[in-house]
Amino acid sequence: MRLWLALALALAPVAASAAECRDTTFEGASYTLCEVRAGEDLRLFHSGPDGAYGSFRNVDEALGAEGKALGFAMNAGMYHRDLAPVGLYVEDGVEVSKLITSDGPGNFGLLPNGVFCIADGFRVIESRTYKKTKPGCRYATQSGPMLVIGGKLHPKLLADSDSLYVRNGVGVSEDGRRAVFAISNEAVNFHAFARLFRDELGLPDALYFDGNISRLYAPALDRHDGGFPMGPIVGTVVPKG
Template sequence: MLRLALVFLLMPLAAGAATCRDASFEGTSYTLCEVTLADDLRLFHSGAEGPYGSFRAVNEALEAEGRTLGFAMNAGMYHRDLAPVGLYVEEGSEAARLVTRAGPGNFGLLPNGVFCWGERFRVIESRAFKAEAPACRFATQSGPMLVIAGALHPKFLPASDSTYVRNGVGVSADGSRAVFAISNDAVNFHAFARLFRDELGLEDALYFDGNVSRLYAPELGRHDGGFPMGPIVGTVVPKG
């Protein structure tokens, strides 16, 4: 069976439109969406009336541009008021600060990291991000890291019984591609991280969330609902 990484490399991508597909890895179903630097990938959080909270609200805001979401998913953890937990940068403007201390929950399970893009896509461990202070057009912090320079997070256990629907992002070594993944079945951290490293060949990957993970992929007829979301990542395409 061809590796998913090779399948993605051989598939042409239309500018501005992510390519989403269903796939299987070790008996678990996933949906994968790949984005390149040619795509208009953005973060969304708030409009004039406060946090968007849903894919539908983002699409309503984009109507003023004559545009719509090509694909989208939740992109990091958030407080009860939907404010981002950790760093959040939108169009170069920092709305929430970087958090580097350990803490409770998955976000504080260090090392955590930042998904940042501008001239290229990057997933950077949070303390390395603080030391480097890279310029990001968009950035969202989450945790834990799934894959760090080819190594799985040291606290992941292969036989862990903590399983949820999970989503995250991994980036290619040259920073030209970002692959977003959501499990369609409950999966533990170790298996989810191995999807990025062993099947997709991505040496840096970041966890976004679990249990509340959601995807908007109209080409697959998918528009997940549920509780309001905080940060949302998605491509923007002309409205047909």
Template sequence: MLRLAALFAFLLPQVADAAVCEIQRFEDTSFTACEVRVGEDLRLFHSGPSGPLGSFNAVNAALAAEGKTLGFAMNAGMYHPNRAPVGLLIEQGSTQSDIVTAQGPGNFGLLPNGVFCIGERFSVVESRAFSATPPKCSYATQSGPMLVIDGALHPRLIPDSDSTFIRNGVGVSADGTRAVFVISNDRVNFHRFARFFRDALGLPDALYFDGKISRLYAPAVRRNDLGFAMGPMVGTVVNKD
């Protein structure tokens, strides 16, 4: 039986035009992959008038004023205890938090890390390259480490590592027309998680979002993970009715 990424989840009705989300198996590990194509309304969400939104339900409440709702969503980057983003965050073309290019502790500082950019096309760009020549992004979030870089795995990923968690991230096609958001349904190490993007999905660039707190909102597979309040979130926006 499929093990969900969060301890608590509840079933949702299907939403028309929601992102295509499918459960796939790779080397005895279950993953849920949600594919988004250029032209879909994909956004990053962090704060509202009262501060960080923190949950999928809060995002849906904010979108209700537009007559919209989430098609799918997941957490999209690491954050401080006050839920401020760690590293770059761009929302609606405005930089809310600056890029960090220095090596540091933890997964975020395991260079190379990267930026997921939503512009005319999707891209995952190594952070220092992004800082040197910033592409035009309507939305962007920085996280780390990179998982796949031009078809090569991050050099510090260990094949037989026993550090396993529920993990999530994003990969982008070579032409930038597709972004695939993935969450593991089973505990997985970095190496296998990266190889799922490269070897199972055929994506040449992929970025890690987080572990432990990784959660998914996906009406297409009747899933809404609950848990602690989140920082940045990414999701598609669709008509409510």
């Protein structure tokens, strides 16, 4: 009986662990990190039958109808006044808006910018490289600027910049098996935020999502940030408890 039980446990499929969220400090500033590993159900969300979701609550309610729930989530890219994504957005294999490779005003146009891609694993890809290689992303969102590119900080980020905002973004491990989502819990500049990914987390590629409106949903930390409606949202899907 014991042998049978041990064999059954060994052969049983192992469910992917839920995203792990934790608070940390780096160079005196407070951050919250949520780590997702390949195999977890990580998706991008934008619209349902009634239009843009706009909030974590609306996404969670939509998943609830399927017996599922949000495990963690954050805003995942810039958007227009009508909540439409700025730049490339791919959801469940369908391209909703097109890639933008030209430079332009604001943080999005501070080249190089990039794309966060979800496939079998995770990638942060410079936008013009994305255009050339056309990787098969099941989900993708474009934003800018890149924070870390091949282990180097974006060349236009200034260590002494006085542009301070609450910021959020994502970094990806070299093997593409880990994606770490970070949000600052106080105002920081781009350079400090980029160093978090490179120097503290050891991630060679990282992408900025947004600032000032940055928000996080992390039930394990009893955190559900509210505010104005959002555009693209990234989050894990878990069984409803």
